[in-house]
Amino acid sequence: MKELYTVIQQVKDLQKSGLKFVLATVVRVEGSAYRRPGARMLIAEDGNWWGGISGGCLEGDILKKAQLALFSQNYKTITYDTREEDPFALGIGLGCQGVIEIHINPFQDQINALVEALKSHLEGNVAHTLQMHLSANFKIELDDAFASHGSEWSDGVFTEYLPAPMTVWVFGNQFDAQGFIQQASALAWRVNWVGILSKMASHLTVQGRYGYEDLWPIQSSDFLVMMTHDLEKDVKILEKLLSAPVTPAYVGILGPKKRFEKLQNHFKQDLVTLLPISTPIGLDIGAEGPEEIAISIMAEILTLKNNRNGQRLHLRDRAIHE
Template identity: 30%
Template sequence: MTNEFLKIVSEIEQYVTEQTDTALLALATVVFVRGSAYRRPGAQMLIYADGKRLGSVSGGCLEADVVTRAKEVMETGIAEYVLYDAKSSNGDLVFELGCGGAIGILIERATSSTLLSHLRSLSALMQKRKRGVIATIYQSEGTAENFTGKRLILEESDQLTKGGIDPNTEAKILFDAREVLGNGKRRNTTYSLSQGKIEVLFEPIVPPISLMICGAGQDAVPLAQFASQLGWSVTVLDPRANYLTEERFPNAHALIETEPEKVLAHLSFDEQTAVVLMTHAYSQDFTLLQHLLSLQLPYLGLLGPKRRAERLLSELREDGFHFDAECLRSLYSPAGLDIGSETPEEIALAILAEVKAALTLRPGTSLRLRRGAIHEENRVYEPYTFPSLPSARTGCVLSG
C-alpha cells in the first residue's frame, strides 16, 4: 500500500461526489505474480470510461488490454480475474510480458458500495499509521456463491471489517490473516471448500515511511520534495519560523517550530520512522543526538563528514551520555549512499535511497550484485481442506 493507493482512493471519492453516473470507473489490482514482474501484488490502476488511467499494473505490457476489459466490467458490474502468462500451456491468456513471468489482475467496478467501504477503511488505517492485513478473494471456482472481489480487513487491534463472506469461510481466512499480520509476509493461498475452491491474496498493510527532517535549510527542500513524491509523510522541524513556510515545503505533512531540546515533545516514532539531522549547527546536532540516539530508530542520519560525527559522539560520552552498539547501529553518518553526490538534489537522492534500504533491510548496493530474484517471491500455498467448524462456533474469532 503506497501513496499511489491514497491518490486512487481520493480520486474515487471525488468522482463519486461530482459525477451522476458512478458506474463508469474501474479498479484493477495486481493480486498474483509468478516469476518476474514490474509491479508487485497490491499495485493498482484506476480506469475511466474514456480510457484514462491513474497508476499502473505493469511496465506497459498489459494496460491496453486491462482498459478494454475494465470497460466491460464498468457496464456489467461483475468483477473479472485475468491471468496474463508469458509461458502458458493451460489455456490462460498469453501475452508478451517483458519480465517473462505471470501476472494475475482483478478488475472491479470501483464505485461499488462494498469495495468503496473497504478502500475507505484501508485509507483510514494507513493515515492513522496502524498495521493490518487485507485478504482479497480474487478467484472462485465451482462455488455456489461468487466470492470474487470479496474482502476482509484485519487490524492490529484485532478489529475486523467484514465483506459479506460466509462465517465458515471467513473463519478460515481470518486464521491465516492473523499469521500474515504476525510475520508481515505477503502470500497467496488456495482454499478447498465443499463446492469448489477460492484463491486469496493476503497483503500486509504498512504505514508509509515517516521522514522527519531536523533543519529547514536550502538542502532540506529537495529532500522533503523527493520524499513527498515517493508518498512518504514528511515533517520538517526548525527553530526558525521564517524558514518553515508552505512556499518552501508545500507537500510537507507538518512544519514544526521548535528548539532541539524539545523535539521529542512534537514527534512520535514507529518502525517506519526515519530522522535526518541537517541543521548545519554543531550545537543543535549535539542536542538532537542526546535525545534521539538512545531511541534506536530504524534510521538516524547525520549530515557531515565522519570525523564530525566521531567528535560529537566523543563529546557526548564526555558529558556522561553512553551509547551501546545497538544505539550506534541506527546512526548513519555521513548520511546517504556513496553515489558521488554533490548538489542538494543529488545528496537528497542518496539519503532517501539509504533510508529505503535501511527500512527494508537491503544492502543498498547495485542489483547486479544481488544473488537471486530482485523481489522476494510470494509464498503460494496449495489447496488444502479445513475440517468443518461445529455450528456452535459458526462465526467465531479463531485465536492466532
C-alpha cells in the same frame, strides 16, 4: 505507497463527477513481473486511469477488459502468461517472463469499502494485513501485521501485506533539507519538519512543523534525517532523542566522520550503541547538490526499510522480489 494515496483521491473525485469506475488489482505473480501483488489500477468509464498493473505492456488490454466488467457488472479475472517464446503472442509486446493474474472489480460499494480500509491504514503508523473476500459475501478485514509476509490469492480471497506508512523527520532549514522534503513528498512519504519555524518555506507540504524546543511525537517506525549544519543543534537533538521513551528506526546525520567524532567526544560514549545512527548519511553514489543528496539519503532509507544492501541489481544472485 504513493499509488494508494492516488487511488483514494481519484475515487473521491470520480464519485463527485458521477463517473463509474472499476479497480484492477494484481493478485498473483509467478516468475518475473514489473509489478507485484497489490499493485492497483483505477479505471473510469471515460477511459482515464490511474496507478498501474505492469510497466505499460498490459494496461491497454486491461482498459478493454475493464469496460466489459463495468458493462456486465461482474468480476473478471485475467491471467497473462508472459513466459511465451513469442512476446507478441497475446497481441501485446511483453517484456517480463512470468505469470500475472489480475482481478477486476466493477462494484462501486466494494471499491469504496476498500478505500476506507486503505485510508485507515495510511492514517496509522503500523503494518497491516488486508484480506478481501471477493465473492457474493464480500468482506474486508484489516488487522495488525506483526511480521512481514507475502501475498496470497486463493478461492476468491486476496491477502496482502501493507507496510507501515513511511514517516520521516527532517531537521534543518538549509537548501538540502528543503530538497529532501521535495523529493520525499514526491514519493508520498509523510514528512515532519523540525527547525526554525520562521525560516520554513511555506510552499513545501509537510505533515507537521515543529521548533527545536517543541515536543516531537516520534514513533519507533520513523526515520530521522539531521541536516542542521550546526554542531550545537545536533547535540541538543541527540540529547532529546537519548532521553525519549521511543527509539526511532533510523537516525541519519549529515557530515563527515570527523564531525561525528566531535559529537561522540561531547557525549563521552558510543552513540551508535544507543541509537540507530548512520553517518555520513546516504549511499555512496557520488551525489552533488541538494536533489542528488536527497536521492542518496532516500536510497539508504529504502535499503533499511526493505532489508536490502544497496548493491547493483546485476550483482544480486537471487530474484529481485524474493
